[in-house]
Amino acid sequence: MKIFIKTLFFLLCSVSAVGQVSSNLELTDIFNMEYISEPQISPDGTKIIYTRNFKDIMTDKNLSNLWIVNYDGSQNRPLTTGNQNDYYPRWSHDGKKIIFKSNMADDKMKLYMMWLDTKETTPLTNTPKAPGAVSWSNDDQYLAFTMFVPEKEESIIKLPSKPEGANWNMPPIYIDKLNYRGDGEGYIKGGHDQLFILSVDGGTPKQLTNTKFDHGAPIWSKNDQTLYFSANFNPDEAFEPANSEVYSLKISTAVVTPLTTRYGPDASPTLSPDGEMLAYSGNDDKLLGYQITNLYVMNTDGSNSKILSENFDRDIANSQWAADGKGLYFQYDEEGDTKIGHITLDGKVTTLKEGLGGLSLGRPYNAADFTVSNNSKFAYTLGGTEHPSDLAVADKKGSKRLTFVNDDLFSFRNLGKVEEIWWNSSFDQRNIQGWIVTPPNFDPTKKYPFILEIHGGPFTSYGSVYSAEIQAYAAAGYVVLYSNPRGSTSYGAEFGNLIHHDYPNHDYDDLMSGVDAVIEKGYVDSDNLFVTGGSGGGVLTAWIVGKTDRFKAAVVAKPVINWTSFVLYADGAAFFSKYWFGKKPWEDPENYFRRSPLSYVGNVTTPTMLLTGDEDYRTPIAESEQFYTALKLEGVETAMVRIPGAGHGIANRPSNLVAKIASVLAWFDKYKNAK
DSSP, X not given: OHHHHHHHHHHHHHHHHHHTOOEEOOXXXXXXXXXXXXEEEXXXXXXXXXXXXXXXXXXXXXXXXXXXXXXTSOSOEESSOSSSBEEEEEEOTTSSEEEEEEOTTTSOOEEEEEETTTXXXXXXXXXXXXXXXXXXXXXXXXXXXXXXEEOOOOOSOXXXXXXXXXXXXXXXXXXXXXXXXXXXXXXXXXXXXXXXXXXXXXXXXXXXOOOSSOBOOXXXXXXXXXXXXXXXXXXXXXXXXXXXXXXXXXXXXTEEEESOOSSSOEEEEEEXXXXXXXXXXXXXXXXXXSOOOEXXXXXXXXXXXXXXXXXXXXXXXXXXXXXXXXEEEXXXXXXXXXXXXXXXXXXXXXXXXXXXXXXXXXSOBOOOOEEEOTTSOEEEEEOOTXXXXXXXXXXXXXXXXXXXXXXXXXXXXXXXXXXXXXXXXXXXXOEEEEEEEEOTTOXXXXXXXXXXXXXXXXXXXXXXXXXHHHHHHHHTTOEEEEEEOTTOSSSOXXXXXXXXXXXXXXXXXXXXXXXXXXXXXXXXXXXXXXXEEETHHHHHHHHHHHHOXXXXXXXXXXXXXXXXXXXXXXXXXXXXXXXXISSOGGGSHHHHHHTSGGGGXXXXXXXXXXXXXXXXXXXXXXXXXXXXXXXXXXXXOEEEEEETTOOSSGGGSXXXXXXXXXXXXXXXXXXXXXX
């Protein structure tokens, strides 16, 4: 018996050891990666409900359930289960109920309510369209929300009656709007987001507005008699896309009153605890490509408006009042890190927590979320280069990580090490920040192929966060550099606007200086350099191969190649022409072409792949088709990859992210070490 027990113990240990043998990430591991989002702390700070996001390899879907955990990390357990989408949890003020959205019943997205003592759940809506942004009334008896209301679009085309039994084509589609299609939604159907209220007892939602404009997220007044929201009610709204105001709506009369009037975006109102003031975000629009989002406060009647963050040179987002009403909490990005800050009513800013992030699984964008309780406890998405977002909490005593949702996967997968790096641009010696990712089991005495990966935007930022795409390149044996060249956010208004009406240009110098800085470390094979990027990064990749031949191959993902055609094709023509160029294409054709990668196509010798979603309406695939054809006419080795059913956010399905990474690696591997 002892011999049997010893043998069994040895076998179990052997199996366990074999099970823990580490290896590099595989592309199918993307289906096993999870992350948490929407951390919603209870009003009393004792519990957090969060959305746990996962994927199904068989149906190729992104799915999610709701989980609940005590503030100390105990009793972490699911509230909902199943291969469905449960998300958008929101606590009632008394902490006894939540509302959330789900398609658990019949794949139709509905608004649900759950009683937390019994976990009883009931749908509150069964409307053709799902509610959008939802908020509880202060007495917890009503919900206010936005919901899309379709409108019939009239056509001036009148067809004759077809003969009985005739099989004609569908009637022609008549379009007369500037904004007629949107990325991720296709050709836009008639209708607008209107405001509704609904009793928590269920029933029929009451529509409060019926305008020809979209309405933003509503919040309640202290006495539950008024809603506050933002909207762009300009008659020429399509041509003034960034000129919204904050409004009040008296529920009993449906009278709407403007509370702000300045030229520029005013949005995201939030009510002070005493119900006397509104905080909101916005700026005085100066028609710059990048403009800092500031924080303001005013009385609820719109009087005594003042800026709080005038001396804070960072974008303020997700503002939430402190319970004492003496200031607000908010999140902001600084040099690639997302932080929680506090600002007093006289503008003094204090940083409370760093290291938020992890909501961008594909590429290393700064994306995070947090909420705060009535007793100043925080729940937030914890970022980091070694894992997607997990749940963490913090208070005056310290912080604690509560979840480790990817430890099961990463316990036997090797990750590339991420190292922060700074260098000086060859153009003007400005400090530029980036991150080097080295392959697993990296040996600095060896020479590795190298990938420069460039972010989009261009007014956005990468950071010290996990990226499945970057890690996949490292797992394939490449050293990867990603960075924040001029124009990136999180470094202030001046740095962001270095590319105002001048993009792409000297961001090229920033990137090439970064490549040189990594090569100087001695472990990069300078004969095996590769470059890729998406959206704005696709623009810069196409620009780079027109300026230099130092890269062995390039993948230009969802790019702009010709700014004239882009402005006239993209979903946002008025915005791009007005803010990124200042003139329409026919008013300044030389500048449009000068800044177009197409102008350098005659210089390109680098083998270049184009990669774009078939249903991309932000940087339409016609842009990729132009460059593909131009390169073919120039005799350059080129290929085009079209991702079926994908928009600008290619990873709308997990397999699309896998396909993108596989395509990039296939192209680079084809030319790696080639003579």
